[in-house]
Amino acid sequence: MAGAIPAEWIKNWEKGGKNEFLQLCRTLSENKSHDNVGFRDIQQVLYELACHVVRGNLKHDQASNVLGDVIEFREDMPSILADVFCILDIETSCLEEKSKRDNFTQLVLACLYLVSDTVLKERLDPETLESLGLIKQSQQFNQKSVKIKTKLFYKQQKFNLLREENEGYAKLIAELGQDLSGNITSDLILENIKSLIGCFNLDPNRVLDIILEVYECRPEYDDFFVPLIESYMYMCEPQTLCHILGFKFKFYQDPSGETPPSLYRVAAVLLQHNLIDLEDLYVHLLPGDNAIIEEHKREIVEAKQIVRKLTMVVLSSEKTEEKEKEKEKEEEKTEKPPDNQKLGLLEALLKIGDWQHAQSIMDQMPPFYATSHKPIAIALCQLVHVTIEPLYRRVGVPKGAKGSPISSLPNKRAPKQADSFEDLRKEVFNMLCYLGPHLSHDPILFAKVVRLGKAFMKEFQSDGSKQEDKEKMEILFSCLLSITDQVLLPSLSLMDCNACMSEELWGMFKTFPYQYRYRLYGQWKNETYNSHPLLVKVKAQTIDRAKYIMKRLTKENVKPSGRQIGKLSHSNPTILFDYILSQIQKYDNLITPVVDSLKYLTSLNYDVLAYCIIEALANPEKERMKHDDTTISSWLQSLASFCGAVFRKYPIELAGLLQYVANQLKAGKSFDLLILKEVVQKMAGIEITEEMTMEQLEAMTGGEQLKAEGGYFGQIRNTKKSSQRLKDALLDHDLALPLCLLMAQQRNGVIFQEGGEKHLKLVGKLYDQCHDTLVQFGGFLASNLSTEDYIKRVPSIDVLCNEFHTPHDAAFFLSRPMYAHHISSKYDELKKAEKGNKQQHKVHKYITSCELVMAPVHDAVISLHLPKVWDDISPQFYATFWSLTMYDLAVPHSSYDREVNKLKVQMKAIDDNQEMPPNKKKKEKERCTALQDKLLEEEKKQLEHVQRVLQRLKLEKDNWLLAKSTKNETITKFLQLCIFPRCIFSAIDAVYCAHFVELVHQQKTPNFSTLLCYDRVFSDIIYTVASCTENEASRYGRFLCCMLETVTRWHSDRVIYEKECGNYPGFLTILRATGFDGGNKADQLDYENFRHVVHKWHYKLTKASVHCLETGEYTHIRNILIVLTKILPWYPKVLNLGQALERRVHKICQEEKEKRPDLYALAMGYSGQLKSRKPFMIPENEFHHKDPPARNAIAATVQNGPGGAGMPTSLTINTAKLEESPAEETEKLKEKSQGAVKVINKAVNTTPKVTTSNGNSASNSKIIKEKDDKEKSGKEKDKEKKEKIPAATPEMKALGKDGKDKPKEERVNKDDKAREIKEKTPKSDKEKEKAKKEEKASKEEKSKTVVTTVESKSAAEKEREKEPSREKDVAKDMKSKEITKGGEKIPVAGSLKSPVPRSETSESEREQKRRKVDTHSSPSHSSTVKDNLNELKDSSAKDHSNSDREVPQDSAKRRKEENGTTGSSKHSKSESPSDSPRSNEKEKEKSKSKSSGKEKGDSIKAEKMEKSSSGSKKESRHDKEKTEKKEKRESAGGKEEKKHHKSSDKHR
Secondary structure, X not given: OOOOOOHHHHHOHHHHHHHHHHHHHHHHHHOOOOHHHHHHHHHHHHHHHHHHHHHOOOOHHHHHHHHHHHHHHOOOHHHHHHHHHHHHHHHHHHOOOHHHHHHHHHHHHHOOOOOOHHHHHHXXXXXXXXXXOOOOOHHHHHHXXXXXXXXXXXXXXXXXXXXXXXXXXXXXXXXXXOOOOOOOOHHHHHHHHHHHHHHHOEOHHHHHHHHHHHHHHOHHHHHHHHHHHHHHHHHXXXXXXXXXXHHHHXXXXXXXXXXXXXXXXXXXXXXXXXXXXXXXHHOOOOOOHHHHHHHHHHHHHHHHHHHHHHHOOOOHHHHHHHHHHHHXXXXXXXXXOXXXXXXXXXXXXXXXXXXXXXXXXXXXXXOOOOOOXXXXXXXXXXXXXXXXXXXHHHHHOOOOOXXXXXXXXXXXXXXXXXXXXXXXXXXXXXXXXXXXXXXXXXXXXXXXXXXXXHHHHHHHHOOOOOHHHHHHHHHHHHHHHHHHHHHHHHHHHHOOOOHHHHHHHHHHHOOOXXXXXXXXXXXXXXXXXXXXXXXXXXXXXXXXXXXXXXXXXXOOOHHHHHHHHXXXXXXXXXXXXXXXXXXXXXXXXXXXXXXXXXXXXXXXHHHHHHHHHHHHHOOOOOOOEOOOOOOEOHHHHHHHHHHHHHHHHOOOOOHHHHHHHHHHHHOOOOOOHHHHHHHHHHHHOOOOOOOOOHHHHHHOOOOHHHHHHHHOOOOOOOOHHHHHHHHHHHHHOOOHHHHHHHHHHHHHHHHHHHOOOOOHHHHHHHHHHHHHHHHHHHHHHHHHOOHHHHXXXXXXXXXXXXXOXXXXXXXXXXXXXXXXXXXXHHHHHHHHHOOOOOHHHHHHHHHHHHHHHHHHHHHHHHHHOOHHHHHOEOHHHHHHHHHOOHHHHOOOHHHHHHHHHHHHHHHHHHHHOOOOOHHHHHHHHHHHXXXXXXXXXXXXXXXXXXXXXXXXXXXXXXXXXXXXXXXXHHHHHHHHHHHHHHHOOXXXXXXXXXXXXXXXXXXXXXXXXXHHHHHHHHHOOHHHHHOOOHHHHHHHHHHHHHHHHHHHHHHHOHHHHHHHHHOOHHHEEEOOOEOOOEXXXXXXXXXXXXXXXXXXXXXXXXXXXXXXXXXXXXXXXXXXXXXXXXXXXXXXXXXXXXXXXHHHHHHXXXXXXXXXXXXXXXXXXXXXXXXXXHHHOEOHHHHOOOOOOOHHHHHHHHHHOOOOOOOOHHHHHHHHHHOOOOHHHHHXXXXXXXXXXXXXXXXXXXXXXXXXHHHHHHHHHHHHHHHHXXXXXXXXXXXXXXXXXXXXXXXXXXXXXXXXXXXXXXXXXXXXXXXXXXXXXXXXXXXXXXXXXXXXXXXXXXXXXXXXXXHHHHHHHHHHHHOOOOHHHHHHHHHHHHXXXXXXXXXXXXXXXXXXXXXXXXXXXXXXXXXXXXXXXXOOHHHHHHHHHHHHHHHHHHHHHOHHHHHHHHHHHHHHHHXXXXXXXXXXXXXXXXXOXXXXXXXXXXXXXXXXXXXXXXXHHHHHHHHHHHOOHHHHOHHHHHHHHHHHHHHHHHHHHHHHHHHHXXXX
């Protein structure tokens, strides 16, 4: 025992122990801070004291004395002492030692005066009591206690149960039913009740039951009855009340019984005051939870069945029967709704505001089961009304609305009303979640919740709050989104077409970012409708109704159908639009009526529509291509078209759609650009079409007003608002520049990433779509963004190209409007600063502002290309070219006049119209006059602007072309970096490029050779055409058309030519000092020679066209047909060229009719137009003089001859000079051109040879094989035959052309020699003879000669390229050879791909070259030509293997040819001095022609071919030439073959 009393105290008890003990007890009694602890300590102390007495350490009288003092310290001390004795009694009774028991007994006896008998009798054992003398016998005592217990606990009392005597109950009812309004309290009544129970012996349970009955009847006295029952319950068992209520509920559970609401209410109040436990009462209520779950499942199954029935196709007879059955079933259901006591109690709890208990009942049921019963939903709504009242009054009531205030619930235990948004989170959001879709029962509450949401969003979006508040607000915001998703939207679905709710909800929705809104719509559409049986039904009914409306929707009934769609959309927009869009994707003719019928939608519905469109577009299950993989699926096209129309007509937010397109582009998918294209076209009125007429195109080069009036197909009306909306959406979400950059990058992505496995046709389509959309979108930004917006968003050109990797053409396209805006704003500033009004001042200011704006651009562009580029063209020239537009170069006066005249006609019509009311007349006239004034003002403004620009260009031009290398190289760079990339960018750019070339020429720009430039453009268009997409081909055609227009104008009239080209540096031909002409160093190309050159260009175009048509390649054929259609106004002009084309196109029509219908359609279209132009074609001798009498003229003719070297001598010389650049340079040029960024550039720079080799290689190779196999004499015969044959068959011509191109290199060397000979000869008697022959045979042989001409020309060009040192001679030779080849090669031409092995060919070529060199003037030209052809074929085969090497050579050749367009004529002139053998050759040829007709024939043939292209040679010389050719072939065949091989080696 832990000693609370030390042993010393006991030993020295009398001295000091007693006092110490008393002191201890006193302190313990006073320390009442911890009652419990103090009580235990005193017990411990008293127990120890008693123990010492029991052990005999202390006398019992000493102990009783001290205890007498201690008793006074606490009231409960006797009781404590009794407890101590009780414990000791038990302990000592168990002990063996008698003395200790005696000590205990004596102690108790001594202390009897301190503790009362009753207490001791309670606590001590009966035996102990007996020994103490407190009772007589312990046995009797035990018996007596048992009897009392039995009487107390087990004997039933006979209470008055109302049957026996009702007076007591009557008095009880009188007590409870009296008027309680006075001072009567529940305590007072309770006392009376107790008296009645006692007096009349009433049953207390029955009394409690009666109190409850009375309470049911007097529900208004809660404050009286609740305390009464509470006090009464102190007298009862706690469970009693619950059991009595349970019995009451049981009574009503019969099938016919109906529980009265008053009982529910009493139970609810008792629950709220915690007088009973819900768990105890819940078990007494029916139906059981299992039954409820079963019922819920059954409802879901029924809903699904209804859906199935709605989607099933039912025949009409069955329909009526089924409907009747359904009606019967429904009636049965409505007859007996089972009495659900749990729901009744729940309703009562909600009505009195006991949310806690209500919540726990709802938790035990399936979700939304309880609230799907309307009374409960309404009760819960009412509770929410009350809870949000103060907050709603403060922030939610709209201005000017009074509203009807709702009073709070009378009881204090109802949920606390919300005063702040934070309070909503505690209870209200929870209540709403239990309501779910059934908030639809109370539209007013719906509106209140939405308005609170609006008010919250206003506060949430204002940035005044602290960090902690912000976090709270974030949580509240996420709660609000959940409520919207789970409660507001599903409730809207169940409301019956309530447009006001939809608009109210939009008030809140529009404050959410579109990402949140679309997320909510997605959940609503795809998940919400499956969550509840009612919603499942509603979805099915909506689809059913939508089908009904859509079946009947036509253009005629748009209004009534639109109203029906509107009604349906107010509640279930997602389901409706999903169905409508699915129909639009199938039937595109629905687009217009659907768009018109959507005018009755609410703002929310328009937003949902935008979401549904995006979802439909992003559907991963739909294929974006048709099964043939060459076209975009029609569903996507329909959706895109619908998008454009609907976004234009209605105020729908665009951000989501635009972001979707941007995301698709980021993912490398360009299909969806179709949508952007449609949206921009419809909303901004900016069309992108390749079908523009030249009038429209011209109008597009004017100001904005002219564009709107004359530039577009449809009249662009009312796009101001919609384009503003589009602009705002782009700027607000920073999508303008990203979309541009993504499109610019995606153009190449289409080819190199996206294109992978796709059909070439589709890749082209996608590329065009991407490019067109970029042009359209850029145009939209340029015309709609303010200068500041534009400059702020578009970075500088070097950043665009180097950092964002934007292609240069696109980068300049985007930057161009910025430069224009910038210059005009600077110019305006300078004008304001100084008021000088003179024209000079204005121009000076304009130039200053240009320098200020463009100087940084000049610096920026340097980084775009290698430093070498800037040796030829200056950055200033490059930037100027790319920054100007057609608006800056020319005023479309005719367009302005046309539009003004239209307006005048309109005004006259208005005057003449008798029916129009006068006020309308006046308005219309005013409109027309205003438009007219605007147009005239715009024209004047543009005129001034163009004059300023031209002044600026005049000042700049001297620094444009630096020409540090050669003119040739300069032209290459100009075409490669400027013209070709831009001419296929857009139709207007194509026109611009052609105008710019003309402008550079007119400005007399130093170092710019116009002649070379045009020659380069026309000489070989095969590569360029082949590498275009469909739309690019159309634009390239426009460019060629404009170029041809200029050339044709100069060609048409000597006066115009002299005026516009006569002494311009662009037409300078530099002659080498020759024996004939003396030493004129510089000379202009004269008019007649220019006409020869133009003929050569026409010939080249024919050759390229025929080649493309012969390839059989889809892209080649389609593109060349598009180009030919575009250049029809100016080409073909020469009859025989036109006929050649016509035959080839006719063949395409026949071949492609079944195979490729689109090519067939194109060819038929072109063929028809070509036939209609036939009357305007002229014979070749009218196009240019073929047989001029003078020597020069003759030389020229030779060059123009069938070989197509149609350049006059002077031209040839020019080209030769242009080509003077050493061979190395030309090769470098070739390399550069190959390295050019765009294939097109390559194509342009490279020679036609390559193309030809690719083109007709197969047929050529066959022919070559045959030729190789045949003996040379055989070949000669073939050649003669071919010459005789009116080069009628287009195939032959094509072959000839191709052949020329490929074998040109080999042929060129031989042919050049031959040509030289021929050219020399024509100047002598041979020329005259040839001229006569040509005249006779011109008619028959025109077509043949065309072919031959082509071949000879190409050969000559090839030779030039191969042998730069001998360029002039070679060029002459080439021309002559081309002529000869023209006649002879036609058969051979097809066989460019010769099967001869490489080693053999190279040897033979070397030999031929040697021979050529030796027999420069050998008369056996014709045979040579044939051999050349064969060799060429061989070489072409080699060329294929050495294609890498060949391309540069080809390009060089082409350059030479182009530079030396006039090469052959030049060569003929210049060669005559250098090749003194020429005159000898001519003489030899004459003599040979007399002696061995063959030799003469060859040289003559060369000339003849040239002439025969002019058309008259072959027939007159037919017989003679045949014999001559045979002889020549035999004699010179071997030599020439060797020469050919040499030349081909050289080529390699």
